[in-house]
Amino acid sequence: MKKTILKKMFCGILVVIMGMQLAGCGSGTEKTSGSGADGSKDTLTIGELWNIDSIDPTSDGTLIKEKCMVTEVLVECDDNFSLTPCLAASWKNIDSLTWEVTLRDDVKFHDGTDMNAEAVKWSIENSIAKNPTLQDMAKISKIEVTGDYQLTFTTTEPVADFIAGLHYSNFGIMAKSSYDDAGNFIKPIGTGAYKLDSFDVTKEEIKLSENDNYWGEKASVKNIIVRAVPDSNVRALSIENGEVDFTCDVPYNEIDRLDKLDNVVVKTYDTPRIYQSILNCNTPFFADKSVRQAVNYAIDRKTISQNVLFGSGTPAAGPYTANMEWCNTDIKGYDYNKDKAVKMLKEAGWEDSDGDGILDKDGQKFEFTILTYDSRPGLPKIAEAIQAQLKDIGISVKVTTMEWNAISEIMKSGGDNSWGMYLSANATTMIPTCTYYMKNNLSFEGSGYDTTELYSILDKADQEFDMKTRYEYSKQAQALLVDDSAVIYICNYGVAYAFSDRVTNFKFNSTAHDYQLNSTIALK
């Protein structure tokens, strides 16, 4: 009789497991200082919040420029969102279609070649060819090299914000050697404070090392590792355990707990993104401006900011934050005032006539659906808060969470009364200009809101090349938006950064979308 099957099976399984463990060791041999836990002084590990699927600066500019510091753009922004020189030393508007840009003459790419007019021309043309959205932004018809370090850009139509468009991170300047001879992308060769050493697409990990020939302030940390940690709970645990030194967007309800730990510091900032709600003016209630304003008064932003967002995101009066040069600071917004809301609704004819707790008018009940998506975790919670606050004044609200693009399809179909509010979080300065958001990233499509007046102001602004006058138009448009209340501004989009206690010298950049590092960041 043979030995028992069981024994043989177990032996087999054990052998296989041991083999696999060896294989496991083999595949994981590259033991790096990736775990910041080793306390290495030279390596900073960053827990990135999105999947890292590509390192192409023409489409992943935010990652390569803002988070990796590998590429740089021609112009930077200061904290007030006004343009400052970077790779471009100066620029001049020749006529409504022509711009002259003078480059710095002391900048070298990571491969040692000169960053000059030819290189910049190639880089920008390459970006436009690779990324279909860029041409729409910059509207470039021609780039001419007029000197070793001088270029002339011609646009297809007058674009007052042309230079600001070049600040967009997907316009990061890279050397031709980023591609091989056949034109295949290898890796970004930029001018930034860090060189990209390697990208492991399997582990979703980027390794960076300092650029010794950097033209600006030299990096203080020798190496940086950027690792994808897409789950927010895991990001929180990783910073707690010391596996990463810096991460962004930890769950709101973890902020307090993490901040109390000895080895972690959490800071929250407002970013140029806003929680907003588009109202459906096709509905019998929101067609009336005073009803929209009443609802605006009924939303308690302070409570939402403190209790829903845990302080990550301050109450908003208008679309822009006060530090933006073009922000209309005269807008006072809608301070929470329940009595005023009830009064205004009553004046508009909305009362609870049948005693069921829900307002009605001409047999029509005041009830609607809020559409929102959950890929930004604050949104569904804000929707629930609004639901509760409106219930307080007799408005019945249902919250529906679905995929972002499913909502966008519902909106596109237009003329539909199945929704009342669309709650989203939109970037207000994809390009740092006073009109871009209102014109391009705020869509009233399908909401039935008459945008004629708004767009006539914005068009006037866009034909104007004098910044002061442009800002005035922008302020007018902001005031109109807030007064009309077809969009309700709720809170600024806050972001929570978590640092290990060994990180010093981090300087917050208010123009960043998730986070922007700079070469001064250091380790204790």
Place this chain on the structure above:
Amino acid sequence: MIKYILKRLAASAMVLLAVSFLTYFVLNLAPGDTPTTVLTHTFLGFDDVVKESDVKAVSQMHGLDKPLIMQYVKWLGGAVRGNLGMSYSYNVPVSTMLVKKLPYSLILGIMSFLLALLIAIPIGIFTARKRNNWIDHLVRLLSIISGSVPGFWIGLMLIVFFSVKLNLLPVSGMNDGIKSIVLPCITLMIGMIPTVLRVMRSSMIEVIGQDYMILAKAKGLEERASIRRHGIRNALPPVITIAGLELGHILGGSVVIETIFVWPGIGNLLKASIDAKDIPMLQGCVLMIALCYIVCLYFVDIIYAALNPQARKTG
């Protein structure tokens, strides 16, 4: 035998064809059109307002402006020649990504599967022999708990305990060699044990009650010996079926766990591709998962035949 294998292969090809067809069309039925998602995911922020002109440009870029059936035929034409297309978001051939990620999924999946067997089978046999004593009740209770608690929660709890409190193991990623695999492996294993264990136990209980087992006892064979000689061989087939299904499940079943532990496998890739609506990549992942299933079921049949001479004759 050759005829049998050919038949099997043809059937497998049909299954893959059906899977690819279904995936392609169901994906495109999902709300939100593909070019818009690709545009916002690859070139803009995911909730930025899009321009029609940009959507059009992306459609043309990836040939999404053609009718769906034409897109599928074109994809299929490439696929039968081994070209699964280019990934939209990774911008590399789909097959390259699959080859890079598959070994990680296999290592994780097979290791946790084997560990699960190693634990579940002996415990299953033991509790069948000692059924209804306190150990049996305890094991059943634990297996209900571990089978019903979601994997991601177990994963997070393990991280909290072993990585944060004890600081023994890394939270995520795979930079620490063998240490990196421990937590994801245990998490997956915990999900597999209850099924195998319960089937093993009930199958063994049934076998113990059979006439030949009573005969073995009557002829004076010790219980342990009779189970070893006659019991296990007869109780194993249902366990093998269920284990084969579990094994077939290792690629598709670890999506959440791979995401939590940032384990660079197929599951992680699948999740990222769904977010990006990266249809060629998704197709590749789904086909890989289906293929894994087919191969596992095939091996189940072979093992079946080896264990049970009757199946060999009729199979």
